[in-house]
Amino acid sequence: MHMNPRRLLRGLALVSALALGATACGGSDDSGSSSKPVSAKDVDAALKKGGNLTVWAWEPTLKQVAADFEKEHPAVHVNLVNAGTGNDQYKALQNAISAKKGVPDVAQIEYYALGQYALTKGLDDLTPYGADKLASKYSPGPLNAVKAGTKNIYALPMDSGPMALFYNKKVFDKYKIKVPTTWDEYLTAARALHKADPKAYIANDTGDAGETTSLLWQAGSRPYKVDGTKVTINFSDAGAKKYTAVWQKLLDEKLLAPISGWTDDWYKGLGDGTIATLATGAWMPANFATGVKGASGDWRAAPLPAWTAGDKASAENGGSSLALPTLGKNKELAYAFAEYANAGKGVQTRLKAGAFPATTADLQSSTFQNTEFPYFGGQKANKIFADSAANVASDWSYLPYQVYANSIFNDTVGKAYVSGTKLTAGLQSWQDASVKYGNEQGFTVQK
């Protein structure tokens, strides 16, 4: 779901694959997509008739969901394939689409990457299947993401990542530092902590496109505006200025640990208190429980610090959906599975296994909100997460080629982390490179 920066570097390989894919795709038309409504009857008939269904997903909780789905519909066989996490799978999917062979019936796609497939007609519009009726079930962030800027719904949200601030209470208590409620307080806390223990940092950050775009989102910046193939990219609005002002200071004063997320060093830092906070999506607790077992009881969740005191605006970080690639087969079965997993019984199965919901009913349910997290010392953290989910501004959009854009993040913005380049200059060069690439790909991109 969440990408690590090293993984993003591998996007370079993806670019070559995409370039080839684009040429191979040139001759294809969109004959695969139909706008005829698919009735519930059609779906039932297909389920009775049965068949094989290929699902590409790396989400671990889907294993049980697939087994349950097969139990309920004995004629259906679900072939759940882990074709790689994130970029690896997109590469494989793009290759399969280019070759027009071996395309899965259902594919897990992260929200940030959806636009890329939706716009190139790689995914079926799910409104004829009745997805528009499910729309009201989902919280604003994920719903907006699967809409990909238009009325069409291209995927069913699987989980969501409303952001929160996870902090190591033990460290904060030890140095008597107040848990920050604004990003200015966060900066103060960062200074105090690093002064008290030069080995400890408020957070780790070596440049992570997902994290930066999420914080821009929260700060009210809307760098990407997408209207069909007309795209505007602008990293100099007021929200972006708020973000760069604080982050530049964190960088200048070397208050961020030079450790990349999802590495063994990162897990180590989360465990031994040298990384004291983590501003990330609400799916993180499951990773804490399995990856940082040793620090059980040390951590707590808090609302994401605000850019202006009292402001409750939040943002999404990570999260993914299930989509139906246009070239897949068994459409009715595919939709039935996606609906079962993301709107039906599968949701509960996945929640029990530690996934974080995208469905409002579950976010608001009292059982969910009153769940105590032993890892967080019995804290009812879901209340904070649900609150965050409700406060996600829903007018954010990613680029229709965000996978590529994120892959060049470290070459542009990343420079601010390793040299004297200012963050604003880094964002500027990210903007320029993204504009250039978009225009080369046939978009009309403006600054």
Place this chain on the structure above:
Amino acid sequence: MSGSVTTVSQPARPSAGSSGAVPRLRKPRRHSPGRPRRSVLLTVLTGLILLYSLVPLVWLVISATKTQEGLAHSFGLWFNGDFALWDNIKETFTYNDGVFSRWLLNTVLYVALGAGGATLLAVLGGYALAKFDFPGKRAVFAVVIGAVAVPGTALAVPTFLMFSKMGLTDTPWAVIIPSLISPFGLYLMWVFATEAVPAELMEAARIDGAGELRTFFQVVLPLLAPGIVTVSLFTMVATWNNYFLPLIMLKDPDWYPLTLGLNSWNAQAATAGGTPVFHLVITGSLITILPLIAAFLLLQKYWQSGLAAGSVKE
């Protein structure tokens, strides 16, 4: 006469080391091919490179003895209190319903058919190119040299598109067939066969009435043995370590080789809701490289002579 020669050969060179102005005769150096002169600089450099190559290996062995928790809380290059190597090995083979054994067998299959086939083709082709004259030989030479220069990674995506049309993707053949081609192996075999098989010997075999096949199998093949071992080691290492080709060809984890399998375990750490299993990735990596180390040690004397082939002009 002899005195003047000495002065000519020993001009008074200003040297930092010599303090006295007395001209000295050069000491006769004990220097023979049997006892090479020791150079401190070279010894230190070789030592550094040895260290550079061995440290990751040492780290791997040490880390394989630690638990997932122990990995995070101990110094990388020394042992932790808990010695968990046997548990780790056991867990590596049982995790996810023992899928690791399946990956190991897959890798063995790809190596046996892929690298074995590549070696066979390289030997046959190299011998033919070295010892027979036919029209177009120069063109073949150009193609082979050109092919050596093209990295396999660059061909992977076009190969994928082609295989996909043939319906071969997501089958073991998608990994085995491209592995059969080893331009470098062919070139090495070609050079080796040119040097190692005297034309006179083949001539003699023919005069004695041996057919081409018999000449090849009974006369030529034994002579080529060191080259064959070298090429098979190269192709074996290449196939055993192959990552990118299976990555784009295979989707079904049941057909993964070890490289992809270990990567998928590693990726669990970067997945929301995934369980980091760094200790299994490390132990699995150690188990993965053991067969290669064993192969190199066992076949040492062959590949050393094979590697040196063609380095001296006779």
